[in-house]
Amino acid sequence: MDAINLLKQDHQEVKTLFDTFQQGDADKSVIATEVCRLLTIHAQIEEEIFYPAVREASGTDDVDDLLDEAEVEHASAKELIAQIEDVGESDDLFEAKVKVLGEYVQHHVKEEEGELFPKVEKSGLDLETIGAELEKRKKALLGEAARDIAPPGTKGNRRSRSNRNGGSQQRR
Numbered sequence: 001m002d003a004i005n006l007l008k009q010d011h012q013e014v015k016t017l018f019d020t021f022q023q024g025d026a027d028k029s030v031i032a033t034e035v036c037r038l039l040t041i042h043a044q045i046e047e048e049i050f051y052p053a054v055r056e057a058s059g060t061d062d063v064d065d066l067l068d069e070a071e072v073e074h075a076s077a078k079e080l081i082a083q084i085e086d087v088g089e090s091d092d093l094f095e096a097k098v099k100v101l102g103e104y105v106q107h108h109v110k111e112e113e114g115e116l117f118p119k120v121e122k123s124g125l126d127l128e129t130i131g132a133e134l135e136k137r138k139k140a141l142l143g144e145a146a147r148d149i150a151p152p153g154t155k156g157n158r159r160s161r162s163n164r165n166g167g168s169q170q171r172r
């Protein structure tokens with residue numbers, strides 16, 4: 001899968017989870033945990049692999065500006081993710097925090113899909129190669145995250161993981 005399709009798929013997956021959270025039928029703490037895990041990995045592969053490659057390939061000021069903004073936005077999102085992961089549903093502001101995180105993500109998706117990705121497509125960057133790198137790193141991080149959240153009291157995480165195994169993120 002090319003880099004842009006992979007990142008767009010991440011965006012869609014997270015957006016679906018936020019929608020499920022808002023609908024309120026599912027276990028909110030399970031969904032929030034999953035959202036935080038996926039977003040952390042998404043931000044990490046963008047920062048480690050995608051953004052540096054784009055910066056190098058494009059070398060234009062407007063792309064540099066977009067990448068700088070993305071880094072600042074990632075930092076804010078990570079702060080919120082840390083708060084959500086720390087206190088979870090016991091926080092009076094839990095729902096508000098997840099909702100605001102969803103708004104950050106909406107903005108992130110709009111900027112990347114609307115502005116950055118079209119510029120990247122014109123930059124001549126080898127999207128297939130970068131896509132393969134992103135995929136490899138993502139799989140490794142998903143494996144680490146799965147180990148990190150095993151004990152204690154993580155029934156919910158286990159359940160969400162086994163659900164995911166039936167979906168697009170099949171681990172081999």
Ligand SMILES: [Fe+2]
Pocket residue numbers: 007011042046108109112
């Ligand atoms: Fe993204």
